[in-house]
Amino acid sequence: MERGTRGVKTKVFVSLKPSVFDPQGRTIVEALRSMGYGAVRDVRQGKYFELELEADSVDEARTTASEVADRLLANPVIESYHVEVDENGD
Amino acid sequence: MERGTRGVKTKVFVSLKPSVFDPQGRTIVEALRSMGYGAVRDVRQGKYFELELEADSVDEARTTASEVADRLLANPVIESYHVEVDENGD
Structure with missing residues (x-):
């Protein structure tokens, strides 16, 4: 069980789908x-x-x-997401 | 003025400094x-x-x-940021 388990860093980016109005973004502009x-x-x-997270791979x-x-x-109705994994782990 | 001006996409990532407690993150865990x-x-x-944004370069x-x-x-007191520029622009 402990064999290959290690800490892996991942990043998740969640953004509104292009068709969804973004009032916070407008306010910033x-x-x-x-x-x-x-x-x-x-x-x-x-x-x-x-x-x-702990993962074997x-x-x-x-x-x-x-x-x-x-x-x-993410809320899949209005948002899309993108995952990146730090291959080196720690 | 219009010479090289074009639309450039940039991404800004803002995260809490490591020493700052993140209650939202704990709730998610x-x-x-x-x-x-x-x-x-x-x-x-x-x-x-x-x-x-519009930029010459x-x-x-x-x-x-x-x-x-x-x-x-970003709030520089508790947050750090990282900027990425899409080199291709549009």
């Missing part, structure tokens, strides 16, 4: 405009999670992180 | 444990922003995004 950053045309805000870590994103971290 | 994901040892929650885009992160998107 307007705030930036008033601060003189008119060059910023659009902002979309998302969430970012760093997960440290990188593939297992990726599978677990994807399940967790799908079941808890 | 506990929720996951109750769902059977005991392999997840730790979760840190951060923010993720996609910025579309990748360097200019990086500088603007870093300023925006420093002045509006």
